[in-house]
Amino acid sequence: MRPRAVIAGALFWACTRACLAASPAPDPDVILRQAFDHYRAGTSESRVVMTIHRTDWERRLELTADTHGHDDALVRFTAPAKDAGSATLQLAGETWVFNPRLNQVIRLPQSMLSRSWMGSDFSYSDLAKSEDLLTLYTHRLTATRLDEGHAVWTIEATPRPGAPVVWGKVAVTVRDDWVIVEETFFDQDFKAARRMTTDKIGRLDGRPYPVSMTMQPLDQPGQWTRVETQEAHFDIPLPGWVFTLSNLQTPRR
Amino acid sequence: MLAALAWRNLWRRPQRTLLSLAGIVLVDALLIFVISFMVGVYGVMKETTLRIFDGYAQMQPAGWADDPTLERGIAHPLALVRMARAVDGVTAAAPRVNAFAVLAHGPRSYGAAVVGVDPTAEARVSTIAGSIVQGRYLVPGDSAAAVVGEMLARDLGLAVGGQVTMLGAGRDGSAAADVLTVVGVYRSGISDMDRAILEMPLARAQDDFDMSGAANTIALGGRSLEAVNAAAPALRAIGRRAGATLVDWAALEPALDQAITLKWATSMLLYFTLVAVVAFITLNTLLMSVLERQREFGVLLALGMRAGQVGAMVWLELLGLALLGAAVGMTLGAGATLWLQQVGIVIPGIEHVTAQFGMPERLRPTLTPFSLLVGPLALTVCIVIGGVAPWLRVRRLTPADAVRIG
Numbered sequence: 001m002r003p004r005a006v007i008a009g010a011l012f013w014a015c016t017r018a019c020l021a022a023s024p025a026p027d028p029d030v031i032l033r034q035a036f037d038h039y040r041a042g043t044s045e046s047r048v049v050m051t052i053h054r055t056d057w058e059r060r061l062e063l064t065a066d067t068h069g070h071d072d073a074l075v076r077f078t079a080p081a082k083d084a085g086s087a088t089l090q091l092a093g094e095t096w097v098f099n100p101r102l103n104q105v106i107r108l109p110q111s112m113l114s115r116s117w118m119g120s121d122f123s124y125s126d127l128a129k130s131e132d133l134l135t136l137y138t139h140r141l142t143a144t145r146l147d148e149g150h151a152v153w154t155i156e157a158t159p160r161p162g163a164p165v166v167w168g169k170v171a172v173t174v175r176d177d178w179v180i181v182e183e184t185f186f187d188q189d190f191k192a193a194r195r196m197t198t199d200k201i202g203r204l205d206g207r208p209y210p211v212s213m214t215m216q217p218l219d220q221p222g223q224w225t226r227v228e229t230q231e232a233h234f235d236i237p238l239p240g241w242v243f244t245l246s247n248l249q250t251p252r253r
Numbered sequence: 254m255l256a257a258l259a260w261r262n263l264w265r266r267p268q269r270t271l272l273s274l275a276g277i278v279l280v281d282a283l284l285i286f287v288i289s290f291m292v293g294v295y296g297v298m299k300e301t302t303l304r305i306f307d308g309y310a311q312m313q314p315a316g317w318a319d320d321p322t323l324e325r326g327i328a329h330p331l332a333l334v335r336m337a338r339a340v341d342g343v344t345a346a347a348p349r350v351n352a353f354a355v356l357a358h359g360p361r362s363y364g365a366a367v368v369g370v371d372p373t374a375e376a377r378v379s380t381i382a383g384s385i386v387q388g389r390y391l392v393p394g395d396s397a398a399a400v401v402g403e404m405l406a407r408d409l410g411l412a413v414g415g416q417v418t419m420l421g422a423g424r425d426g427s428a429a430a431d432v433l434t435v436v437g438v439y440r441s442g443i444s445d446m447d448r449a450i451l452e453m454p455l456a457r458a459q460d461d462f463d464m465s466g467a468a469n470t471i472a473l474g475g476r477s478l479e480a481v482n483a484a485a486p487a488l489r490a491i492g493r494r495a496g497a498t499l500v501d502w503a504a505l506e507p508a509l510d511q512a513i514t515l516k517w518a519t520s521m522l523l524y525f526t527l528v529a530v531v532a533f534i535t536l537n538t539l540l541m542s543v544l545e546r547q548r549e550f551g552v553l554l555a556l557g558m559r560a561g562q563v564g565a566m567v568w569l570e571l572l573g574l575a576l577l578g579a580a581v582g583m584t585l586g587a588g589a590t591l592w593l594q595q596v597g598i599v600i601p602g603i604e605h606v607t608a609q610f611g612m613p614e615r616l617r618p619t620l621t622p623f624s625l626l627v628g629p630l631a632l633t634v635c636i637v638i639g640g641v642a643p644w645l646r647v648r649r650l651t652p653a654d655a656v657r658i659g
Contacts, residue, residue, distance in 0.1 A: 052426055054324065059426055082427050097355075099420055099430045106357040106420055112364045115353070119426020220320075 028139035028155040031174050036070065036134060038178035038207070043068050046204075046232035052120045055222040061118065070131045072243040076251065077118070088117070088127060089248040095124050098248045105249050114166055121194065121215045121225040125166075133170060136163040142171075151176040167193075175201075177208045192218050204232040255562060259569035266542070273538050274578050277632060280531045281582025282589065284524055284628025286618060289590045290598075291520060293619035294612075295513050299502060300478050301611040305441050306450070307505045308347065308378045308472030309481035310488065312337065312497040317469065318504065323352055323424040326467030333495045334374070334471060340487045342480035345377030348468035350458040354421030354429065356401075356451060358409040365405055366450045367419060369458020369468075378474040380611070381439050381452065388413035388437035395454045399433040402447030403440040411435050417451070423463035431461045442611050471497070478502060524628065532635035536642065539571050543643045550647060551655025560651075564644040571640040579629040586628075590620045 043066075050061045062079040076087040085100030095108040113124045125132075137157035145152050157170040169186040183196040194217045198210035209229065216224040241247050263270045303309055312333060314325040327333060330348035337346040350369030355362050372391040376382035381400070382390040391398055399417060401409075411417055415435050423429040433453055441447055459466060473488070475481035481488075482501065489499045503510040543550075550563050597615035607614060618624075 057425060086428050097420060099428055101428070101430045102418055102420065102432065104357070104418055106355055106418060107360070107362050108355060109362050109364050112355055115364070116422060116426075118428070119422045 026141065026153065028141045028153070029134075031141075031153055031178075032134055032139055032155060032157070032172060034178045035172070035174045035180050036131070039180060039210075040067050040070060041234035043236055043238045044232060044234050045236060045238065047230045049228045049230060050118075050120060051226045051228075052118075053222075053224050053226070059119070066238060066242050068238055068243060073127060074243055074248065075127065083118070086118070087248055087251075088124070089243065089245070090124075090127060091243050091245075095127075096245060096248055103249075105245055121217055121223065122227075126215075132165060133157055133172070136160055136165050137170065147175070152181060175208075179208050179210055181210075194218055199226070204229060205234050207234065255566045256569055256573075259566050259573055262566070262570050263573055269538060269542065270574065273535050273574055274581070276531050276534060277575065277578025277636075278582040278585060280527055280632060281579055281629040282586030284527070284632075285583065285586030285620075285625055286590050286593070287520075287524070288628060289594075289618035289620045289624040290616070291517070292621055292624050293594070293617050295516075296478070296619055297612055297616070299506075299509065299513070301613075302506060302509055303478065303502055304378075304380050304474075305443060305611050306379050306381065306446060306472075307502070309475050309478050309502055310473045310485065311500045311505060312346075312471040312473070312488070312492050312495075313500050314469065315496065315498055317498075318500065321351060321469070323350075323422075323462055323464065323469065326424070326464060326469055327471065327495065327497050328467050329495070330466075330468035330471060333491065333497060336491045336495075337471065337473060337488060340484045340491070342484035343473055343475050343488070345374055345474035347371055347374035347378040347472045347474070348455060349375075349470050349472060350455060350462055350464055350467075351469040352421055352429065352458065352462045354419045356405070356409060357418040357420070358411050358415060361409050363405065363408055365448075367421065367458065368450060368452045369455040369462075369464075370452050371455045375452070375472075378472045381441055381450075384439045384441050385437045386440045388435070390437050390439075391452060391454055395436065396457050397431065397433050398436045399451050399453045400437040400439055401435055401451045402449065403438050404444060404448040405451065406435070406438045408448065411438075413438060419451075419461070421462065423461070424465075424467075425463050427463060429461045429463065431457070442608050525631070528628070528632045528635055532632060532639055535571070535574065535636055536639040539567070539574075539640070540643050540646075543567055543646060547650070547655050550650055551652050551657075554650060554652040554655060560648045563650070564647040567647050568637075568640045568644045571643070572637055575633045575636040579633050583625060583629050587620060587625055590618050590624075594618050594620060 046065050048063050048065055050063060052059045052061070061077055061083055063075055063077045065073065065075045067073045071090065071092060073090045074087065077083045077085065087098040089096045095113060096105050097108060098105050108124060115123060117124050117127055137159050140156045141153055142156045143154040152173060152175050154171060154173045157172065159165045159167070167185050168188040168190050171184045171186070172180060173182040175181050179198065179201050181198050184192050185194050187193045194215060196213055196215045198213050200212040201208055202211040203209065204211060209232065212226060212228045214224050214226045241252060312327065314327055317325050334346040334348055337343055348371055352367045353364065354367045356365050370391065372382070372393055372395065376390065385400070386403060391400055401411060401417070406412065409417065413435055417433050417435055419431045419433060421429045439447070455468070458464070473481060475484065485499060485501060492499045553563055554560060594617050597617045599615055
């Protein structure tokens with residue numbers, strides 16, 4: 001390698017490090033807001049495969065998900081046959097489930113929201129990717145690093161005094177293209193309880209996106225749930241009837 | 254001869270002796286009664302609490318206590334039920350599926366525990382079958398049937414004949430959905446239970462929750478809690494062979510166990526204070542009598558009795574007093590306790606506490622060797638040990654000093 005190239009390379013590296021160090025510390029509130037907006041977009045429509053892994057069995061479920069803003073979401077299972085037709089609707093803070101065998105819509109009581117969703121390691125509250133983390137927690141930037149040319153920020157979120165939240169602390173790692181790389185949830189004793197890791201970042205509908213994510217309860221070795229987004233469209237017009245109880249029970253499309 | 258002298262000395266001042274004796278008798282009798290009462294009340298409290306739902310002990314899959322998920326199951330519950338019932342002291346073994354689901358009726362929905370039960374075995378372990386206030390309990394042959402707690406029925410707007418929709422997750426994570434007809438409503442008196450438990454037939458629960466014939470727990474009933482506790486080693490061995498763990502009453506109801514332990518600890522502290530006070534009063538009386546009798550001791554020493562013998566005589570006086578007091582106290586205490594054990598005691602104003610634990614209104618003491626002996630033994634030992642002080646004092650006496658002081 002020619003000396004000039006080496007010097008240029010070294011200068012570039014030094015400059016990047018210096019720029020990272022010299023640039024004013026980014027606002028953790030803004031980073032989290034951007035990351036959440038990026039993940040959900042204004043509206044989204046996606047096709048997802050969810051794999052639930054246990055020590056003695058594994059299930060693979062297919063589903064479609066429509067979202068609108070941070071509050072509304074409709075998830076409908078398409079496979080396997082045993083679960084096809086089951087659907088969950090989150091609408092204005094309420095969660096409704098439809099079961100084709102019962103042919104009935106049931107409103108989930110608040111006490112059920114922290115329980116497992118369809119036997120996975122996600123809870124009904126996770127489904128909404130609700131804004132709680134943005135509104136009920138205070139945020140602090142705890143680390144900044146470089147990874148494959150991206151700045152990666154780690155933000156520690158601690159509940160505001162008296163906030164009605166489950167977790168004692170949440171640590172979120174966000175890349176500078178607003179992809180959430182990792183999310184660790186700590187219990188009230190500040191012991192890490194579960195971790196969601198982005199296994200693969202790809203491009204979906206023209207934007208960088210965590211196409212494969214795994215949620216793992218840390219006290220249950222050998223147990224995890226992986227969510228792989230196979231297809232997604234963002235910021236598309238979704239008709240108002242998508243997020244209605246009648247569409248939950250009788251799909252219009 | 255020393256004992257005869259000591260006995261004679263005791264009755265030279267009958268009034269003082271009788272007063273000391275009265276103190277000892279009263280405390281011994283009182284301790285026998287209160288300790289028997291605690292044994293009786295806590296025994297009933299434990300048994301009634303456990304009989305509502307838990308059972309006197311349970312067989313559980315390994316790790317169930319920390320993580321009660323459907324995946325943890327006993328694969329062949331009926332074989333384990335048969336083996337457990339064959340153990341002496343165990344009279345019933347009830348296999349259960351312990352799930353959780355959303356229950357809905359019309360627009361109302363609540364999360365609740367759904368317990369799959371074998372109606373016949375369950376009725377022998379839990380008192381819910383006998384607490385039906387509307388309709389009936391489950392019977393063998395029932396399928397899409399359920400009994401619900403009174404408060405849960407009220408919250409859901411359900412009555413006998415109504416249909417409740419159940420939606421939960423099965424053992425494999427798939428949806429567990431069913432519609433059940435309410436055949437009965439129970440009132441256990443424990444609001445947490447009446448608000449949160451639905452019971453349905455075991456076989457249907459096993460189907461709904463994809464259990465493939467497995468159960469999550471087996472609740473055990475017996476002649477008494479003591480009998481089941483005594484059967485624990487045999488049950489543990491049976492459980493081990495089937496991959497299940499025996500969980501005793503204290504692990505099933507840790508809060509109750511700890512509350513009782515705390516109450517015993519504080520009460521025993523109080524009783525020990527009582528014992529110490531009476532022991533000191535008795536010793537003080539004896540010490541005064543020793544001081545008054547210096548001249549007498551001097552004469553005895555001058556007549557050739559050794560100081561050690563005089564000391565032993567004084568100590569025997571105390572021993573005689575303590576033993577006589579214990580004998581009379583135990584007779585009176587045991588008699589009164591046995592009588593109250595027959596007739597029971599009603600304490601007005603504690604209805605809420607008794608209802609909370611599902612206890613009878615009339616409480617009864619239980620006389621046991623422990624409750625009979627612990628109080629009198631503690632007091633006698635205290636007095637006898639404390640008696641060393643006057644004995645040492647007498648031993649130091651010389652005839653000349655004693656006669657002069659006296």
